[in-house]
Amino acid sequence: MKNTIIKTDFKFPGQKSVYHGKVREVYTLENDTLLMVATDRLSAFDVVMPKGIPYKGQILNQIATKMMRDTEDLVPNWLTATPDPNVAIGEACEPFKVEMVIRGYLSGHAAREYKTGKRALCGVAMPDGMKENDKFPAPIITPATKAEMGDHDEDISREEILKRGIVSEKDYLQLEDYTRKLFQRGSEIAANRGLILVDTKYEFGKTKNGKIVLIDEIHTPDSSRYFYAEGYEERQKNNEPQKQLSKEFVRQWLIQNGFQGLEGQKLPVMSDEYIETVSERYIELYENITGQKFEKADVSDIEKRILDNVSKYFASVKS
The missing domain is CATH 3.30.200.20 (Phosphorylase Kinase; domain 1)
Structure with a gap:
């Protein structure tokens, strides 16, 4: 374009x-x-x-x-x-080599894993009997290792992060605390706009003087998933897809066109007309x-x- x-x-x-x-x-x-x-x-x-x-x-x-x-x-x-x-x-x-993903609802990657029968993600249990887009009893943190361009981010448990020394325990506890506070504030901001902050990811770094700071993007449609709050309960009750505000619509278009980033799959062509709608x-x-x-x-x-x-x-x- x-x-x-x-x-x-x-x-x-x-x-x-x-x-x-x-x-x-x-x-x-x-x-x-x-x-x-x-x-x-x-x-x-x-x-x-x-x-x-x-x-x-x-x-x-x-x-x-x-x-x-x-x-x-x-x-x-x-x-x-x-x-x-x-x-x-x-x-x-210096960026931490993990992304702090936090999920309030069973959506996206978590829902796809759940449908395969998995009841734990990154070592965190997910309750039985949930359906896609249900709210978790409490938000869960499911970290991912940061990938270089073109490589896939990978799920990783808190235990594995500490075992491999990717982040020290002291720093990781701080990252978790910041992640929960940011998600709570983000959820409040979203609610004031008639939205639900479904899940998101945060990235952090450490300054030269040792202070942990938030970096990169926050609460954007690329790093987060939003639902419209109005009609959420009714759509869940009727087993209908939620009305979303995120780039999930792009992922769904790619899936419908036979692409999920897996080996051997061909990237579909986006027409100029489709790009304009995006x-x-x-x-x-x-x-x-x-x-x-x-x-x-x-x-x-x-x-x-x-x-x-x-x-x-x-x-x-x-x-």
């Missing part, structure tokens, strides 16, 4: 390195500063789709920024500034999650816009 940003190759002042993630490009600058560009890439089943989704990067960046501001009283985060709709700047830190759906997600009207940024020359805005920001910091 035209007017999308798929990959960047900026040379920012003081730049030391760049890492290309599944969706974000992370530039390490001098003075322990990170600059993160949210691209319009779309990832599903840990596979990056070949075409970008218009405005997706802006949407993710702006939701994450708002949610970090709305939770910074609970959990410290890495964010310092967002000088451009697609750019976040903050403190560099973009419109992301805008709907933004407006429902934030309660604000989405304002489209100028996409006539996204790279130039980013460079100009970042340059102005650094000039203002120096002056």
Whole structure:
């Protein structure tokens, strides 16, 4: 698609390195500063789709920024500034090699595992007699090991994380505490918007002075699943699919077209018309999650816009 940003190759002042993630490009600058560009890439089943989704990067960046501001009283985060709709700047830190996934409902990956007969996920028991999209008695934390681009994240238990020394017990207990607090706040924010925060994942890092901070995105439709609260109970009672606000609709489209990221499966082609509907759906997600009207940024020359805005920001910091 035209007017999308798929990959960047900026040379920012003081730049030391760049890492290309599944969706974000992370530039390490001098003075322990990170600059993160949210691209319009779309990832599903840990596979990056070949075409970008218009405005997706802006949407993710702006939701994450708002949610970090709305939770910074609970959990410290890495964010310092967002000088451009697609750019976040903050403190560099060492990421933990686990993603903290928390689930309030039996949905998505957990539901798919449950249907195969499994009654435990990441060493955490799931009650018998549940059906898809039922609420768990209490939210469960089901961590995943972080994968490099193109590789699958893998479920892992708390016990295995500690046994393998991936995270120290002291730090892991802090990660769990932060995860539960963030999910509780996120659920409250969602409820105020007429939504249910079904499940989500958080990523954390440690600064040079040893402080654990929230990094990456938070409560976005890429990292979270939302249901509309209105009609939830009735749909469950009637065994009907829930009305969702997440990129699950993309996963379902891929599944219907014979793709789940498994070996030997061919990635289906997304037409420009379908991509346009995905973009419109992301805008709907933004407006429902934030309660604000989405304002489209100028996409006539996204790279130039980013460079100009970042340059102005650094000039203002120096002056």
